[in-house]
Amino acid sequence: MAKVWHISGLNDYVVIREGKATLKVPNPMKYLRQDNVYEPAWAPVFYNPQQTLNRDLSVVVLATLTKTFTKRSEPLLVADPFSGTGVRAIRYVLEVPSIDEAYANDLDLEAYNLIKENVKLNNLGEKIRVFRLDANAFLYLLKTLRKSFILVDIDPYGTPAPYVDAGIWALRRGGVLCVTATDTATLGGFKFEAGSKRYDVKLSRNDIPNDVGIRILLGFMARRAATRDRYLEPLLAYHEAHYYRVFVRVGKGADKALNMVETQLSYLELCLTCGYRDYVQSLKKEDRCPVCGGKTAVIGPLWRGSLNNVEFLNEVKNTVGAEYQYLSTYKRIVKLLDVATSDLTHLKLYNVQTIARFLKVNIPQLSKIVECLTSKGFKASKTSLCYTCIRTDADWSDLVDCVKGVET
Numbered sequence: 001m002a003k004v005w006h007i008s009g010l011n012d013y014v015v016i017r018e019g020k021a022t023l024k025v026p027n028p029m030k031y032l033r034q035d036n037v038y039e040p041a042w043a044p045v046f047y048n049p050q051q052t053l054n055r056d057l058s059v060v061v062l063a064t065l066t067k068t069f070t071k072r073s074e075p076l077l078v079a080d081p082f083s084g085t086g087v088r089a090i091r092y093v094l095e096v097p098s099i100d101e102a103y104a105n106d107l108d109l110e111a112y113n114l115i116k117e118n119v120k121l122n123n124l125g126e127k128i129r130v131f132r133l134d135a136n137a138f139l140y141l142l143k144t145l146r147k148s149f150i151l152v153d154i155d156p157y158g159t160p161a162p163y164v165d166a167g168i169w170a171l172r173r174g175g176v177l178c179v180t181a182t183d184t185a186t187l188g189g190f191k192f193e194a195g196s197k198r199y200d201v202k203l204s205r206n207d208i209p210n211d212v213g214i215r216i217l218l219g220f221m222a223r224r225a226a227t228r229d230r231y232l233e234p235l236l237a238y239h240e241a242h243y244y245r246v247f248v249r250v251g252k253g254a255d256k257a258l259n260m261v262e263t264q265l266s267y268l269e270l271c272l273t274c275g276y277r278d279y280v281q282s283l284k285k286e287d288r289c290p291v292c293g294g295k296t297a298v299i300g301p302l303w304r305g306s307l308n309n310v311e312f313l314n315e316v317k318n319t320v321g322a323e324y325q326y327l328s329t330y331k332r333i334v335k336l337l338d339v340a341t342s343d344l345t346h347l348k349l350y351n352v353q354t355i356a357r358f359l360k361v362n363i364p365q366l367s368k369i370v371e372c373l374t375s376k377g378f379k380a381s382k383t384s385l386c387y388t389c390i391r392t393d394a395d396w397s398d399l400v401d402c403v404k405g406v407e408t
């Protein structure tokens, strides 16, 4: 969490430190809800101290990424199309010294002026260019000017869907698109009609909403990427408070884009009566469950492959340990990376609560189910995306045996 340096009376703005940046931001004391909690959406320029983890993590992902661009034929550029106070662009340049230039943008006039002030406050006038355009216009303009980025950070209010195309297009080969989505209820299937329309999918209520939400978002991004012969490789995806955040590396190539569509996208058919599920290759009508005869729901297309790249995340861990222990969220980042690297995200996710309810047994300890499955030779893990769920490659009958066998 950012530390407030000084508050004199109830000034409109205060100066704070976040990471290595000094920032003028709206005075949080002026925008308190009735429960005394700061409401960033009420401030004239958006700055949410609760998002420090999101920004810290983005800094360390960028720092790790720069190490893969060892040949410096082109400058290393980053784009921050929804800049607010300028915090991300400023931190990327200050805290990842190999970055040559950042391009910051916000459509709002007050935000635009504040970004310029904050750039000056940090003596970065030479390294940060500031724009006031719609985010899509900004990204396409820079593409036209032949600027291409190793990282584009899409951090809008609500859905990122309208900005995914421009974000992908603005990236350099092997660059990373980071996307924040705060429309979690829509993506996760609670508001399935809105989600189906917004992400061009078939959504419905389900018992693994965070996993589904992230996979619907990645599936959408993959389909948009494929239209331009680009393919995605997820590096990290997580859920925190009110948002999803995904980091994907974007590659170029028609064959690889086609291969991604054929192998990484799928539909998920699931039964909410007994908890059975399987991937299916096409959107079929809701059917009857082969296990219990209950009605099934079909969701997709969604991303069925891994959500995390363990090799890359291990490099991020090394980078954080070596250079970024000063971050206020350092311990949370290490924990998040540890959890992400042990989550076997390429395996199907089952909600044990649904299965236990169907079997009329108590919900067993998840670690005991993981033990039971691994002792039978299957892969299995817990996940931070659902605290009552198990990922496994076990057959349905083996999973059910373990749920029954270890019942507490």
Ligand SMILES: C[S@@+](CC[C@H](N)C(=O)[O-])C[C@H]1O[C@@H](n2cnc3c(N)ncnc32)[C@H](O)[C@@H]1O
Pocket (backbone or CB within 6 Å): 045, 046, 047, 048, 051, 055, 081, 082, 083, 084, 085, 087, 088, 105, 106, 107, 108, 111, 133, 134, 135, 136, 155, 156, 157
């Ligand atoms: C969630 S805030 C960004 C917060 C900032 N990235 C941070 O980490 O503090 C979204 C910002 O996008 C700006 N914005 C909204 N719609 C936009 C658009 N179409 N193009 C560019 N900026 C936009 C808003 O003015 C707001 O400052």
